[in-house]
Amino acid sequence: MAFESLTDKLQNVFKNLRSKGKLTEEDVKTALKEVKLALLEADVNFKVVKQFIKAVEARAIGSDVMNGLNPGQMVIKIVNEEMITLMGSETTEIKMQPGKSITTIMMCGLQGAGKTTTTAKLAGKLKQRGKKPLLVACDVYRPAAIRQLQVNGEKQQVDVFSMGDNQSPVDIAKAAIEHAKKNSHNVVILDTAGRLHIDEDMMTELQNIKEQVDVHQTLLVVDAMTGQDAVTVAKEFDDKIVIDGVVLSKMDGDTRGGAALSVKAVTGKPILYVGMGEKLSDLEQFYPERMASRILGMGDVLSLIEKAQENISIDEDKEKEMAARLKKGKFDFNDYLESMKQMRNMGGLTSILSMLPGMGKQLGNIESMIDEKQLAKTEAIILSMTPDERKNPKLLNLSRKSRIARGAGVDMAVVNRFVKQFEQSQKMMKQMPGMMGGKRRGGFGGMRFPF
Ligand SMILES: Nc1nc2c(ncn2[C@@H]2O[C@H](COP(=O)(O)OP(=O)(O)OP(=O)(O)O)[C@@H](O)[C@H]2O)c(=O)[nH]1
Numbered sequence: 001m002a003f004e005s006l007t008d009k010l011q012n013v014f015k016n017l018r019s020k021g022k023l024t025e026e027d028v029k030t031a032l033k034e035v036k037l038a039l040l041e042a043d044v045n046f047k048v049v050k051q052f053i054k055a056v057e058a059r060a061i062g063s064d065v066m067n068g069l070n071p072g073q074m075v076i077k078i079v080n081e082e083m084i085t086l087m088g089s090e091t092t093e094i095k096m097q098p099g100k101s102i103t104t105i106m107m108c109g110l111q112g113a114g115k116t117t118t119t120a121k122l123a124g125k126l127k128q129r130g131k132k133p134l135l136v137a138c139d140v141y142r143p144a145a146i147r148q149l150q151v152n153g154e155k156q157q158v159d160v161f162s163m164g165d166n167q168s169p170v171d172i173a174k175a176a177i178e179h180a181k182k183n184s185h186n187v188v189i190l191d192t193a194g195r196l197h198i199d200e201d202m203m204t205e206l207q208n209i210k211e212q213v214d215v216h217q218t219l220l221v222v223d224a225m226t227g228q229d230a231v232t233v234a235k236e237f238d239d240k241i242v243i244d245g246v247v248l249s250k251m252d253g254d255t256r257g258g259a260a261l262s263v264k265a266v267t268g269k270p271i272l273y274v275g276m277g278e279k280l281s282d283l284e285q286f287y288p289e290r291m292a293s294r295i296l297g298m299g300d301v302l303s304l305i306e307k308a309q310e311n312i313s314i315d316e317d318k319e320k321e322m323a324a325r326l327k328k329g330k331f332d333f334n335d336y337l338e339s340m341k342q343m344r345n346m347g348g349l350t351s352i353l354s355m356l357p358g359m360g361k362q363l364g365n366i367e368s369m370i371d372e373k374q375l376a377k378t379e380a381i382i383l384s385m386t387p388d389e390r391k392n393p394k395l396l397n398l399s400r401k402s403r404i405a406r407g408a409g410v411d412m413a414v415v416n417r418f419v420k421q422f423e424q425s426q427k428m429m430k431q432m433p434g435m436m437g438g439k440r441r442g443g444f445g446g447m448r449f450p451f
Pocket residue numbers: 109110111112113114115116117118139145193194195249250251252253274275276277278282
C-alpha cells in the first residue's frame with residue numbers, strides 16, 4: 001500500500017504526542033526529530049525535509065499551540081497543513097485551450113516510467129470530461145510502443161494516430177494536428193519516446209517537437225517507486241525542456257512516498273495525476289490535501305478536529321460576550337459552564353466516528369482528545385455549587401468544598417485545585433486585559449482541567 005511505512009511511523013510519533021496533556025518545547029522538538037527521520041527514510045529530499053521541519057517548528061513552538069486545548073492535536077494539524085503546502089496546496093488541472101482550438105499535450109519520460117499507459121489513461125479521463133482526444137505515436141524507436149498505444153487506445157475507445165517508424169516525431173506530430181483539425185478532435189496527446197537515461201538526443205528531440213509544434217502542456221511521467229531518482233529526473237527535464245506538471249506513476253507500489261512529497265518543492269512544478277495501478281482506469285487526480293491525509297493516515301481525525309472547532313464557534317455571539325467579560329476579569333463559573341457546554345458539543349461526534357470505516361484504530365485517540373469524562377466531572381463540580389458560589393468562588397469554604405466534592409464524586413483535592421486555578425485565572429485576566437481577544441478557542445484563560 002502506498003506510504004505504508006511512512007504512515008506507520010508518523011502515527012507512532014503522533015500517538016506519543018497525543019498521550020501528553022501538555023507539551024514542552026522539548027516534547028515538540030523530539031517529535032519533530034522523529035518526523036524528520038521518518039521523512040528521510042521515506043526518501044524525501046533532505047533539503048525539503050529540513051525546510052519542512054523548520055516551518056512546522058516555527059509554528060508549533062509557541063504559547064498559542066502549547067497552551068491550547070489539545071497541543072498534541074495542534075502540532076499534528078500543523079504537520080498536516082505544512083504537508084499540503086509542500087505538495088502544492090491546490091489541485092492543478094490540465095489547462096485547455098479556449099473555444100474550438102486544439103490543446104496539444106506532450107507526454108515525456110524515461111523508458112518504462114509508464115508513459116504510454118498513462119497517455120491512454122489520461123485520454124480516458126479527458127473523454128469522460130467530454131473531450132475528443134487523439135493519441136499520437138511519436139515513439140519511432142520502439143515499434144512495440146506504437147502497438148501498445150494502439151491497443152490501449154482501442155481499449156479506451158480513443159483514436160490513435162500513427163505513421164509507423166519511418167518519419168520524424170516532429171513530422172508525425174504536425175500531421176497528427178492536421179488530422180485532429182479535420183476530425184474535430186480537441187485534444188492531441190503526443191506519446192514521445194523514452195530512453196533508459198536522460199541524454200542529449202532525447203532532450204533535443206523533445207525540444208524540436210515543442211518548438212515546431214504548438215505544444216500547450218508538457219507533462220512528465222515519473223515512476224514513484226524510484227523515489228528521489230524520480231525527483232532528479234523531473235528537475236532535469238524541467239531544466240532542459242520546461243515541463244508544466246508531473247504524473248507520478250506506480251504510486252500503488254510506492255510504500256515510501258518520497259517522490260510525491262518532494263516533486264513540487266524541488267521542481268516548483270505540480271503533480272497533476274497519480275497512477276494507482278496497471279488498469280487504464282487507475283489514474284487519479286492529485287489532491288495535495290487528500291494525499292497529506294492519506295500519508296498521515298488520519299484524514300478523518302483531521303476533519304473531526306475541524307468539525308469540533310466549528311462546533312465550538314457555533315455560538316459566536318456568546319463567545320464574543322464571554323470574551324468581553326473575560327477581558328474585564330468578570331468571568332465566573334457560569335461562563336466556565338457555558339464554555340464546557342460548547343466543548344461538549346464535540347462529544348457527540350465520537351459516536352459518529354465509530355461508524356466511519358477504518359476508524360477503529362483511531363477511536364482511542366479521539367476519545368482522549370475529547371475526554372468526555374473530564375468534561376463531565378468538571379461540569380459536576382460547578383453544578384454542585386450554589387448560584388452565588390458560581391459567581392463568587394470566595395464563598396467556597398472548606399466544608400462547602402467538601403460537600404461539592406462528594407456531590408460531584410471527586411476528591412476534595414480536585415475541587416481545591418480547580419477553585420484555586422480558577423481564581424488564579426481570574427486574577428490573570430484582570431492583570432492582562434485583552435488576552436482573550438485573539439483567535440484562541442476553547443481555552444479558558446489558559447486554565448486546564450483540574451484532573
Ligand atoms: N502498478 C502500476 N503499474 C504501472 C502503472 N503505470 C504503468 N505501469 C506499468 O509499468 C510498465 C511500463 O509502462 P509503459 O507505459 O510501457 O511505460 P513507458 O514509459 O511508456 O515505456 P516506454 O514505452 O518503453 O518508454 C507497464 O507494465 C505498465 O503496466 C501504475 O500506475 N501502477
